[in-house]
Amino acid sequence: MEFTEKHVMGLKDLLYRMADDLLILGHRNSEWTGLGPILEEDIAFSSMAQDKIGQSLALYEILHEIGESEPDTVAFTRNAEQFHSCHLVELPIGEYDFSLVRHFYFDHQSALRMDMLAETVVEPLQMVARKFRGEVKYHTMHADSWLKTLANGTEEAKIRMQQAINETFPYALGMFELSDYEADLIEAGIFPGEAALQEAWYRVISEKLNAFGYSVPEINNSIPSTGGRKGHHTEHLQPLLDEMTEVFSIDPSADW
Amino acid sequence: MYGNAYIENNGQENKLTANEDPQKLAAFEARIAAGDKIEPHDWMPAEYRKQLIRMIEQHAHSEIIGSLPEGTWITRAPGFRRKLALMAKVQDEVGHAQLLYSAAETLGKSREDMINDLINGKSKYSNVFNYPAVTWADSAVIAWLIDAGAIVNQLANSKGSYGPYVRALDRICAEESFHLKYGHDNVVFLATGTPKQREMVQDALNRWWEPIMHFFGPSDKMSVHTEVLMRWKVKMGTNDEMRQTFLDMYVPKIWDLGLTLPDTELKKNEETGKWEYTEPNWDVFKQVINGNGPCNKERLAVRRMAEEKGRWVRRALLQKDAQYVAPLS
Numbered sequence: 250m251e252f253t254e255k256h257v258m259g260l261k262d263l264l265y266r267m268a269d270d271l272l273i274l275g276h277r278n279s280e281w282t283g284l285g286p287i288l289e290e291d292i293a294f295s296s297m298a299q300d301k302i303g304q305s306l307a308l309y310e311i312l313h314e315i316g317e318s319e320p321d322t323v324a325f326t327r328n329a330e331q332f333h334s335c336h337l338v339e340l341p342i343g344e345y346d347f348s349l350v351r352h353f354y355f356d357h358q359s360a361l362r363m364d365m366l367a368e369t370v371v372e373p374l375q376m377v378a379r380k381f382r383g384e385v386k387y388h389t390m391h392a393d394s395w396l397k398t399l400a401n402g403t404e405e406a407k408i409r410m411q412q413a414i415n416e417t418f419p420y421a422l423g424m425f426e427l428s429d430y431e432a433d434l435i436e437a438g439i440f441p442g443e444a445a446l447q448e449a450w451y452r453v454i455s456e457k458l459n460a461f462g463y464s465v466p467e468i469n470n471s472i473p474s475t476g477g478r479k480g481h482h483t484e485h486l487q488p489l490l491d492e493m494t495e496v497f498s499i500d501p502s503a504d505w
Numbered sequence: 506m507y508g509n510a511y512i513e514n515n516g517q518e519n520k521l522t523a524n525e526d527p528q529k530l531a532a533f534e535a536r537i538a539a540g541d542k543i544e545p546h547d548w549m550p551a552e553y554r555k556q557l558i559r560m561i562e563q564h565a566h567s568e569i570i571g572s573l574p575e576g577t578w579i580t581r582a583p584g585f586r587r588k589l590a591l592m593a594k595v596q597d598e599v600g601h602a603q604l605l606y607s608a609a610e611t612l613g614k615s616r617e618d619m620i621n622d623l624i625n626g627k628s629k630y631s632n633v634f635n636y637p638a639v640t641w642a643d644s645a646v647i648a649w650l651i652d653a654g655a656i657v658n659q660l661a662n663s664k665g666s667y668g669p670y671v672r673a674l675d676r677i678c679a680e681e682s683f684h685l686k687y688g689h690d691n692v693v694f695l696a697t698g699t700p701k702q703r704e705m706v707q708d709a710l711n712r713w714w715e716p717i718m719h720f721f722g723p724s725d726k727m728s729v730h731t732e733v734l735m736r737w738k739v740k741m742g743t744n745d746e747m748r749q750t751f752l753d754m755y756v757p758k759i760w761d762l763g764l765t766l767p768d769t770e771l772k773k774n775e776e777t778g779k780w781e782y783t784e785p786n787w788d789v790f791k792q793v794i795n796g797n798g799p800c801n802k803e804r805l806a807v808r809r810m811a812e813e814k815g816r817w818v819r820r821a822l823l824q825k826d827a828q829y830v831a832p833l834s
Contacts, residue, residue: 279579282595283572284807286815287822288603291572295596299589306585321584345818402821409817489580496641497583503699505583505641 250370256437259430260371261312262333263440266478267362268308269334270424272324273486274355275301276493280342290345293391297352300384307377314373325497329487330480337420339477339486346406346413349399353392354421354454360385361449370438393457400461411463418466422447422473521552521733537738542668545611556739557667558612559628565605566623566630570804571651572598574634578644590687594648597680604676608669624809632790633716635798642695642702642709648688650713650755654720656681657751666738689758696762710759711767718785719793721748727787752780 252260278298285291309320317323337355342348363385366378399406425447434440455465476482497505522530529548536543543549572595579595582588606616622628633651638644656678663674695706722744734740742750753773759766770783792798 276580279592282579282592283569283576283599284811284814286811286818288569288599288606290818291599292596292603295592295599299592299596302585302589302592306589325584345815399818399821403817405817406821492580495581496578499583500699500701503702504694505587505698505702 250437252437253433255430255433256439257315259428259433259437260374260439261315261317262428262430262478263434264308264312264374265333266335266428268305268312269332270338270355271301271305271308271359273332273334273489274338274351275299275305276489277338277340277342278348278352281348286345294348297388297391300388304377304381304384307381311373311377321497322501325494326501327490329482329490332480332482332486332490333478334482334486335420335423335426335477336474336483337417337423339483339489340420341485344409344413346399346409347417349392349395350410350413350417351420352388353396353457354417355424356385356388356392357453357457358421358424358446358450360389361453362446365441365446369440374439393461396457396463397461400463407462414458414463415466419471420474422468422471423475423477425450426473426475426478428478522550525550534736537666537736541666542671543666544668550737552733553737553739554612556734557670558609558614560739561605561609561612561670562614562619562622563629563631565602565609565619566628567634568598568602568605570623570630570634570808572602573804573807574636574638574800575644575647578638578641581641583641587691591644591648594684594687597684601673601677601680604673605670608667608673611669620812624805624812626796626805629794631720632793632798633720634804635793635801636713636716637800639712640705640709642692642705643712645688645691645695645706646709646713648684649692650688650717650759651720652681652684652688653755654717654747654751656685657747657754658721661741661747664738665741693762696764707764710764714767715785715789717751718748718782719787719790721745721751723787723790724784749780752782756780 275298278294278301281294282291282298285294305324306320309317309323312323313319337351340347340351360382363378363382366374367382369375369378396410399410425443427443428434431442431444435442451468458465530550533543533548533550533553543553575591575595575598579588579591582591606619609619610616619628623630638647659674659678659681663671663678665671665674692706695702697703725743725745731740731743752771756766756771756773768783770781773780793801796802
């Protein structure tokens with residue numbers, strides 16, 4: 250079918266949410282470099298951070314092909330209000346329990362989103378989604394194995410993890426904040442929609458958490474932390490961006 | 506990244522081997538002279554084991570502490586290309602620490618004990634990481650020249666006698682050569698960029714020159730007698746030899762970029778083939794080694810904080826019936 254202007258706007262909105270989420274979470278994950286609880290985890294978080302930032306770059310490149318600025322300009326010169334990332338990815342790395350749970354929630358979302366987009370009618374997006382699926386598979390495996398291990402470790406670890414699972418949940422729901430173009434994306438076969446994704450995600454994480462021995466947060470009792478997709482962010486995003494763009498903004502026209 | 510080891514002077518050479526069985530010692534030395542590698546279960550003099558543990562452990566600590574000054578620039582790297590490359594580079598350094606702790610563990614000291622000695626200040630790491638990386642250009646200079654110095658040192662050590670260390674170094678050197686390319690490319694962009702970029706890189710080079718000269722350790726005139734360690738192929742070259750190799754390889758490259766070095770005496774004596782330079786201030790070097798450098802306290806505090814924050818995770822990983830097993834070499 251022929252894309253209308255609304256379809257294109259919907260597609261751009263979708264690409265920006267995904268790319269911004271991946272850039273910001275990749276940036277956060279990289280903050281564990283040198284500081285992980287064991288060296289092997291420094292290395293694992295760095296690998297995942299590199300995958301995520303590499304994925305965000307590929308998505309910004311698709312955006313560039315459909316008329317947006319170059320990836321470096323888009324990533325390194327926008328203000329917080331111009332970002333479409335969800336609140337979950339902006340939060341500081343905190344303790345390892347939080348970082349692991351964020352990783353678990355985010356990557357199961359990411360894996361399912363890539364599965365859906367592997368069938369999208371937008372060919373370049375279909376290609377990258379199929380490629381990313383292979384990478385995200387290892388991220389979800391990593392998250393699952395840690396959640397499982399810590400559930401069977403000390404009592405302290407299990408309590409910490411359950412608390413992080415509960416406290417992070419409303420932020421995780423913010424990943425699925427509806428787009429203004431939800432119906433258009435579905436109609437054009439671009440993306441089955443955030444609501445469908447959330448449903449699939451909740452099914453998967455509930456199954457996993459139950460199997461590991463955690464209790465699953467009630468979806469109906471939670472107020473999602475939304476606004477990020479529309480440019481309303483937590484107080485953590487702008488300082489992150491200030492840091493990220495510190496060198497680039499010395500001279501944005503210079504070759505670094 | 507790692508400079509020359511700070512070998513401890515244990516007194517007279519004959520004391521180092523005084524309690525060893527002369528026959529075993531002779532056979533051991535003959536194997537090394539023949540180019541054999543010593544493996545974890547082979548007989549070795551106590552002093553050989555002790556010095557190797559010290560050296561590999563210092564090297565491993567240098568890798569994780571070294572990831573801190575560079576790591577602070579990952580979140581500020583300008584543009585995707587640099588950001589991705591720096592993440593991969595610093596990740597490699599942490600990977601080197603992991604490899605090296607495993608190599609040291611084959612000699613009988615556990616990773617936990619080594620890390621505890623690091624955060625208690627009992628064991629050392631390369632002095633160069635006690636200086637701050639003030640601007641982005643500092644991170645570029647570190648990636649180029651400190652990694653270059655490390656390669657000079659590690660290539661020499663990779664011809665050493667202890668099998669697990671040598672094998673770890675082979676892998677490390679291959680990765681370091683990519684870091685060097687990354688660092689060089691980064692410095693080239695700055696040196697050939699805008700006036701501001703050029704100024705940044707020249708300032709960084711001025712700041713880092715003395716730490717780079719210190720990197721290879723005190724001048725041979727002042728360092729301790731290491732003949733037996735050279736014979737055992739624990740130490741593979743003197744500090745001055747390493748420094749000369751480095752100067753010979755990199756000073757011309759620095760000058761080619763139109764950058765200057767803050768030592769008016771620096772030149773190659775064509776007759777002797779040796780570089781002449783102003784002796785760096787070794788009192789400063791000793792001050793920094795003894796904990797009074799600009800960042801010693803901060804580096805150890807960060808490492809200690811990471812250890813403390815991660816303790817609950819490590820505790821949860823321990824199985825009640827697990828037994829400590831040294832890794833395979």
